[in-house]
Amino acid sequence: MDKIGIIPLLKPPGMTSHDCVGKLRRILKMKKIGHTGTLDPSVIGVLPICIGHATRVVEYIQDLPKEYVGTVSLGRSTTTEDADGETVEERSVTTPLSEVEVKEVLKSFLGTIDQVPPMYSAIKVNGRRLHELAREGKEIERKARSVQIYELHVLSMDLNPPYPEITIHVKCSKGTYIRTLCVDIGKKLKYPAHMKNLQRVASGPFRLKDCVTFEQIQEAVEDGTIDSIIKPLDWALLHYPEVRVNLGQVPDIYNGKKIRLEMDFTEGQLIRVYSMEGTFLALYKAVYLEGEAWGKPEKVFRLEGE
Structure with a gap:
């Protein structure tokens, strides 16, 4: 095929x-x-x-941004930060949390936040994946990484003791660990926590x-x-602007030559390039040479065969 x-x-x-x-x-x-x-x-x-x-x-x-629906379970933290791990700390909730308190905590995570990647992750450190080290019982220091939380809101809440659950919808940047977000939400609510379940509902x-x-x-x-x-x-590239080229320019595109852009783009902007008939040809990047806007090839696609 x-x-x-x-x-x-x-x-x-x-x-x-x-x-x-x-x-x-x-x-x-x-x-x-x-x-x-x-x-x-x-x-x-x-x-x-x-x-x-x-x-x-x-x-x-x-x-591209990703979107998830997941459930924060309060009262127990685990080695893997999700429901599959072994219990690290268990402290059941005795006093009911308020919806206002939960929503205020969630609001505090919007924007740029720092996350420490979990040990049970695929990140490599010195040639070894963290989850491999974790399974050997080792824990090493991990550097915090900045990620973006674009949207974060409650879908449902069951705040009754002893183990309240908060189901959330998250839109975030690549590299965001929802498991870690759930744990950090618990910390701000002053309870151990883990991610009970997770579904990715959108990817770009x-x-x-x-x-x-x-x-x-x-x-x-x-x-x-x-x-x-x-x-x-x-x-997957429709969020980039497009330009169309005439039939005579198509060989230039396939040969990876730069093209003059008839309109201004931001320096470094990626642009989809199509033939007049609508065939997708390439992804170009806008550059300025002597004050003029040009497109330089980023990826050229010959779709007629491997």
């Missing part, structure tokens, strides 16, 4: 992102497949999978309603309708 595009997969529980890629390789009988960001095995939801030349846009999808432009299951993909391969569930690779 020789396909190019993006499949918005509904990731099931119990599989790593790497497992999902392996299964799709078997279903599609393709090798050139890549996922767009690691999801823990227990997390379900939106996982865009790039196939063929679309693997070249993985980095741009990874950079891809939302739950766009997603398909492995079973649906398998059926589409068998009945010859697989093209209907593969999104064009530029679908």
Whole structure:
């Protein structure tokens, strides 16, 4: 099978992102497949999978904001910061929390925050992944990283003792650990906490309603309708402005030559380049040379074949 595009997969529980890629390789009988960001095995939801030349846009999808729905469970913290870990501290809530207090705490996380990555994560330190060290019983110092919380609000609350739960919707930048956010929310409420469950509901432009299951993909391969569930690779780039070039400029694009831009763009702005007929050709970057706006090739896509 020789396909190019993006499949918005509904990731099931119990599989790593790497497992999902392996299964799709078997279903599609393709090798050139890549996922767009690691999801823990227990997390379900939106996982865009790039196939063929679309693997070249993985980095741009990874950079886009993500949205999650998860539940903060107060009264118990764990080694993994989620429900799968062993208990570290348990201190049940005896006095009911107020909704106002919870909402004020959530509001304090909006904007740029610093997070210390959990030990049970895929981050590498000195060539070793943190989760490998954690499973050996080791804990090392981790540097805090800045992340962005664009939106954070309550979907539901059960604040009754002894173990209150707060279900939240989060829109955040790449690199945000929702597990750690849940723990930090608990700290501000003065209780140990962990993330009870998590679902990714959006990754860039891809939302739950766009997603398909492995079973649906398998059926589409068998009945010859697989093209209907593969999104064009530029679908992940629609937040960038576009320009169109005439037929005579298309060979220049394919040969990686710069093009004169007829309108002004911000220096470094990425731009989608199309033929007049609407064929996606390349991703260019705006630069200024002697005061004139030019586009220089960032990624050129020959979609007629691998």
